[in-house]
Amino acid sequence: MGELRIQNLTKVFNDDTGQIVAVDDFSLNTEDGEFVVFVGPSGCGKSTTLRCIAGLETVTEGRIFLDNEDITTQPPTGRDIAMVFQNYALYPHMTAGENMAFGLKMSTNMPRAEIEQQVNETATMMGIEELLDKRPGELSGGQQQRVALGRAIVREPEVFLMDEPLSNLDAKLRTQMRTELQNLQHELDITTIYVTHDQTEAMTMGDRIVILDGGELQQVGTPLKCYHEPANQFVAGFIGSPSMNFFSMSYENSVLQHDAFRYELSQSVRQNLGTLTGDVVLGIRPEAIERADNGGERTVVAPVSVVEPMGDVTHVYFDVDDETYTMSQEGDLVTEVGSQMELRFPEEKIHLFDATTGDAIKTGSVSTRVETTQPTDGSDTGRP
């Protein structure tokens, strides 16, 4: 079983200039067989968290449990964990087969023949049996990637840790491997912690995604939940491409006021906001912005600065009060640069964030639209 439980994990690095808090009070429970993606910008602490789980870094505070066993102070060798590294870290002096066998040789008392058999089985499953006698230097990036995965898989660990395993591949191969990796994980049903800075990977691969920033946990949830109901402005901006548009507004007398436009809120939303007044941030995703033809409420008129046709969609950049914002429209609509555009921000799709804390005040009303094929999770608040 691979139930990984992290309690209040804190990692502080000491260096000449002082202390750097890499991970700050991080907690997470995973279920057996779950695919969890850690995502965040570089330096957010996701890799450090992963290395703490692997035992490559000591934990400053907090505890890590694997199947209810406290492994916090156990050496890496004592944890039933396999890891795939960003640069694969295949031993260059060993053949692919020896690379895969190394972990079994080191961590088990398995006889040589059995190791060999297990390596062969895994290699067959991975489709790399003809590579077993080659050295890493003779393999392509994709092949190395497979061997690196094979090396982790062959040990049948409780938990897989993957540190940006696809980032050294070219774009096309990456997409392909993404799918393969997902299938493999489903097949093996081994708990997987996957670290990436690429929100697309996070969205497409994870059962749940864990978003980190500055060492702090921002949100844990299914990809769609994080997309539609971001817990704060950071998550809202980080998840989704192109990024969510943010407008600085002030909320007074039931009206959101921007320097360039005003936005009236409906009765029901106003009720939800209660007695709130002052600065807020209005967020709306590019794909939620609609074209309006004849004015009306909740519209903005703005000049088009750049048009990026992507084929299926077109990204249109427009300026409001010297700031550039984005909207996505269907690919067959033509928009001229320089033309004036009338845009509507549908109220059910806008997000409101506290301007100081960044916490979400109102999220898009989408819960009704989420198709519940995903397993429901119980920890969507992010903070225990």
Added chain:
Amino acid sequence: MTSERDRLTRRQWITLMSAAGISGLAGCGSDGGDGGEDGGSDGEDGSGGSDGDGGDSGGESATFWAWNDPGLTPTREEQAEEFASMHDQVSEAGWENFPFENYLSQVTNSVSANTAPDSAALSVLWTPRFIDQGVAMDVEDAGLNPDDFVAAGRQNSSYDGTMGAVPWYVDCRMLGINRADFEEAGIEVPDRTYRPTWDEFAGWIDTLSSELDHGNGFSLPAGEGFDAFVLSNGGGYINDDATEGIINNDAAVGAAEFLQPKVVDEETVIARPTGATDTGIDDFLTGNAPMYYAGSWQVPRLQDSDVDWQFIPFPSGPNIADDISHTWSAGVFYMAPTAGDANEEIGQLWLEYVASEEVQARVTDEVGGFPGLKSAYETDTFQQTLEDEPRLETVEQEIENTKPFPSHPEVASMWNSVHTQAEALWQGDDIQTVLDQAAQEIEDVL
């Protein structure tokens, strides 16, 4: 040529080049520091002047070579100056000094490379070689009479009937003794001309080593010191007609049997190996040895020390007929090359100058050696020097009892062989075996 073959060649080239480069580094690396092994390049600029580019002053510049000897350098500089001022045809005269280890090869190379100096200082071990090669000026051609020189000095600078160098000074070996140590050990300090027997000498060693804290009685150089005992027991390197090595005869074996237990078992005699930084005089001056194998050229250094020193003649062995001990005669000799583009006229003038009574008479005062020229001993200058330093009395007496080195071009090889084997004696090896080996090596070069 196919391109495939071409590539192979290139690869081989590169391999070969790099390999050669690396081995070149190994083989040719002079490894810094000691420098100057590389041919006569250093000397070339020094001797350039002898080719006659002296120019308007009407004379030529003279170049003389010597090995580094700080004790001799000031005197040499003064002499060069005096020499240049004496002769119109010499505009100026200067010295090039080389490390002793490289000096012989420098001189040898300069002669074959036509960069020879007008005169070169030579050690006694080297003169026969140059005479044998026919590149040393016969002193008779320079108008000098071999009979005018003291016997040992003449023989050391002669080979095969030709005297090819002029002894600037000659020297002898004696015992240096520390009078204070003798008194402390309760031994009566012997007279300066008193020659002890080996038995007496052995008694001193025993008494001194047991009475003095350091436990040493005598310090000698491992190789040359052995030679001295062989000579003072009537032995030598080769027989008179230079047909066989006699370093394994009874006289030599007796010397080894006398010394070996003192060095190896009793450890009352220090045998300083050739490569060692400390020599006998260091042991003597630092109070580590009350007696040492002393050379007459060390007088200035002894005079500068705080030690209450004096010389006595080397002890005479039981094997010797007339009870008179002998030691090597050596000294510094000047040769004028007759090859290698040296200026022979200047060379001849220099030999005349060195052999002159004025120069010879001053040599004891200036550098501590004794004159090579017989008549210099009668001069007032020399007599005055003896009066000023009465302890030279021993030297004056012993200079008569020195032995010249074997007159043979390979005398340096013999020297090396005997001294290498002598080291084996002090390691406790079997005496007869060691000396037979030395004799064999001598005969190999005869």
Added chain:
Amino acid sequence: MAQPPETRREQITDALPSFGIADPDSNIAWYMLIFPKIALMAAVLILPFLGSVYISLHEWAPLATSHPFVGLENYARLLSDSVFHSALINTATYSLALILIDVPIALGLAILLDMNLRGTRIYSASIFLPVVTSWVVVSLIWTWLYNPDYGMINAFLNVFGIAGLDWLNSRDTSLAAIIIMSIWKHVGFNMVIFLAGLKGIPDSYYEAATVDGAGRWERFRYVTLPLLKPTSFFVIVVTLIFSFRLFTQVFVMTGGGPVNSSISIVYYFWQQGFQEFNMGYASAIAVVLFVIVFAFSIIQQRSWGGDVDY
């Protein structure tokens, strides 16, 4: 390993001619590039070497008017020359001692320093300092250290009640004394090369091995050692070549003695050539030395770049 090193090296050579030449098939540029080096080599190495070979076939005294041809007599003499045998054995012993003692110590020190412990910089500097010091100076200093009467080494040994040795003046210890001093002097050089090799091993291999369950020793055995193989090979061959140059220490400290117990090939060569002026014989020694070192170099060249690449 499917692709033999031969093939790979050919690819590299293949790329050479294309440097800045209009016609990549042209050989002229290749020869132009290689010519200055060849010319230099010829002038400073190959011609003198051929000269040595020539002289070694003669009885050659520098000032002699004739140099009689003696064929291989000088080489034949080497075969029965006990001093040359001593020189050969001493040099080989020195060489072997350096490989067996110097190299492992250097590796150990490099590993210690690679751990980034406190004061690493000071330690590495102090270990490397002897390397940049003159051999002559170091030899002189150690001659004093070895002095049986007032040397620090015997004084140190006496503290522990160990009787001091007559280091340089005894046949039994003179070569050992030179070896000890040379290791002290040289170990920093190898250490720095090892250190560079260690620094070149990415941390991720160690991390991968750690996660794979390898302990400290196993990481050293299965990761460090194999990945250091090219470095170790380089160190060993360079040390081997270096060790055959043994001269300065012998020259300064022992003069080859006592009784040739510390004589080296180069020292004997120098003695024969520049003390006794048996140039023909000395040249034969030089040629033999060259052949030995050349063989090592070829081994090094042959094995270079093969096996491990990462």
